Amino acid sequence: MQFWIIQGLNSLSLGGLLFLLSSGFSLIFGLMRLANLTHGAFFMLGTYFAATAMRTYDDLNIWVTALGAGIAVAAVGGLFERLVLTRLKANPLGQVLVTLGMSFIISDACLMFWGGDSIPVPTPPNLQSPTRVFGFVFPTYRLVLVGCAIATATLLYFLIERTRLGAMIRAGVDDRQMARAVGIPVSNLFTLVFCLGAGIAGAGGVLGGPILSAYPGLDADMLPLALIVVILGGIGSLLGAFIGSFIIGIIYTFGTALFPELAYIILFLPMIFVIAFRPQGLFGRVGT
Amino acid sequence: MAPEALHLANVHTFYADSHILHGVSFSLRQGAVLALLGRNGAGKTTCISTIIGFLKPRDGEIRLFGEPIEGMSPERISQLGIGLVPQGRRIFPSLTVRENLVVAQRGGAAVNPWNVDRIYDMFPRLSERNIQFAGTLSGGEQQMLAIGRALMGNPRVLLLDEPSEGLAPLIVAEVGRTIKRLKKEGQSIVLVEQNRQLALDVADSAVILNTGRCVFAGEVSELLRNEDLIMQHLGVFRAH
Numbered sequence A: 001m002q003f004w005i006i007q008g009l010n011s012l013s014l015g016g017l018l019f020l021l022s023s024g025f026s027l028i029f030g031l032m033r034l035a036n037l038t039h040g041a042f043f044m045l046g047t048y049f050a051a052t053a054m055r056t057y058d059d060l061n062i063w064v065t066a067l068g069a070g071i072a073v074a075a076v077g078g079l080f081e082r083l084v085l086t087r088l089k090a091n092p093l094g095q096v097l098v099t100l101g102m103s104f105i106i107s108d109a110c111l112m113f114w115g116g117d118s119i120p121v122p123t124p125p126n127l128q129s130p131t132r133v134f135g136f137v138f139p140t141y142r143l144v145l146v147g148c149a150i151a152t153a154t155l156l157y158f159l160i161e162r163t164r165l166g167a168m169i170r171a172g173v174d175d176r177q178m179a180r181a182v183g184i185p186v187s188n189l190f191t192l193v194f195c196l197g198a199g200i201a202g203a204g205g206v207l208g209g210p211i212l213s214a215y216p217g218l219d220a221d222m223l224p225l226a227l228i229v230v231i232l233g234g235i236g237s238l239l240g241a242f243i244g245s246f247i248i249g250i251i252y253t254f255g256t257a258l259f260p261e262l263a264y265i266i267l268f269l270p271m272i273f274v275i276a277f278r279p280q281g282l283f284g285r286v287g288t
Numbered sequence B: 001m002a003p004e005a006l007h008l009a010n011v012h013t014f015y016a017d018s019h020i021l022h023g024v025s026f027s028l029r030q031g032a033v034l035a036l037l038g039r040n041g042a043g044k045t046t047c048i049s050t051i052i053g054f055l056k057p058r059d060g061e062i063r064l065f066g067e068p069i070e071g072m073s074p075e076r077i078s079q080l081g082i083g084l085v086p087q088g089r090r091i092f093p094s095l096t097v098r099e100n101l102v103v104a105q106r107g108g109a110a111v112n113p114w115n116v117d118r119i120y121d122m123f124p125r126l127s128e129r130n131i132q133f134a135g136t137l138s139g140g141e142q143q144m145l146a147i148g149r150a151l152m153g154n155p156r157v158l159l160l161d162e163p164s165e166g167l168a169p170l171i172v173a174e175v176g177r178t179i180k181r182l183k184k185e186g187q188s189i190v191l192v193e194q195n196r197q198l199a200l201d202v203a204d205s206a207v208i209l210n211t212g213r214c215v216f217a218g219e220v221s222e223l224l225r226n227e228d229l230i231m232q233h234l235g236v237f238r239a240h
């Protein structure tokens, strides 16, 4: 019984972390039709940012750090989109190569700057003590991550589906040329979307820091997870990314607990089945 | 003399290497309706696309109330005051009816600016569909929505590209009444139509295009006196 409850809570917190990782990727892919393979590197930048900032300033709040990293990474992402990616419109192969290349550049720069050792990110002191759930103790911070994921999902949903700005972005997705003809500055809005997706990755990297630590190769560990979640949940669907994150959280946690030697098979097998039998993913719209 | 609302002079437009518009020139007076006519493939839509900025003219001038706009981006041209109801309507299918309108809203300097309520007054059918996805509307409703969306920007010049295409006669009549009403309110309009009767009924002046060249530009009354011209360039069947 204890096994199921503790692993259940672990699944939830991993799901929360995966959503913070993959929602920005899903947003960019869904709205801009751009597979941003730099996403893992953006996440890692956030984690390194947190490692340095929170170790330099002892009582730095993790939420403030996440906000700062989010803004910094959003700015990096915005420059990258404006200066490079806008030139590669309608060239998916070029986008894949360039975003992958950019992620190599970022990870080498991180290695140069932060060295090869793993750097831990401190857990916020007020969240260090464990919480009792159904009589079992569980790390509070991991539960807070689930709350962060839910809050992020809710905010994104309102921004995209319930505001005029979100409607203008969706109009640009529906018919870019016609959106411009009614006065919508589509390419500026798409830069904004890219900044937002990158910023969420950066902030997610901070929030994931206490669990993952900053280390070389974090980007390459994270990118496939984001891809798995988004492919399973349905490309471009926020709900899909949300549900997909928790499904992968459950599969991975129980899979590795029960069959530790099969971890990667357990992780990638569902993705292969989805691609083969339901290419649009669980919640993706057909044809997108 | 007040500048023309819209003025094209010697406009040349290409699709890649194919030369489609060969020096098109015409003027629209403020508050007037100009019918842009011609057979299928004559270049009417190409002309509209050039005005709104989808296509950059390789030569020639386009002026909106005296201000040159050729070569600008569509969003800039829209902001300067040109509204487009495109051929095929092109409403945003995954947005609701209301969202289709609000994304195009722009107050500007209009005296009595359009807003969602005024559009719904004009097209009550749309208000019943308020939160429905626009892609689920009937063709006629989509056309009303496309017109409403263009008006939300309070355009100084409204471009209507075949607004009656593919609609049932009853709806075509409603489109005709709408255009007359807009004209009465002082809206300057360029109207592309295959439905010659609808167009000549409401228009003050007319331009006939044939393979990208103006073969007539003048008053409707003058055109109506010239049956040969109509037969030659607009008649669907003509025995040679």
Ligand SMILES: Nc1ncnc2c1ncn2[C@@H]1O[C@H](COP(=O)(O)OP(=O)(O)OP(=O)(O)O)[C@@H](O)[C@H]1O
Pocket: B015, B018, B020, B038, B039, B040, B041, B042, B043, B044, B045, B046, B047, B087, B194
């Ligand atoms: N995207 C395009 N690429 C190349 N040629 C095109 C393109 N669109 C239109 N044309 C050509 O340009 C010419 C003018 O087309 P246009 O659409 O302007 O005609 P139209 O007068 O609007 O006709 P319709 O009454 O059928 O709408 C036609 O010969 C057409 O084949």
Ligand SMILES: [Mg+2]
Pocket: B044, B045, B046, B087, B161
């Ligand atoms: Mg046409």
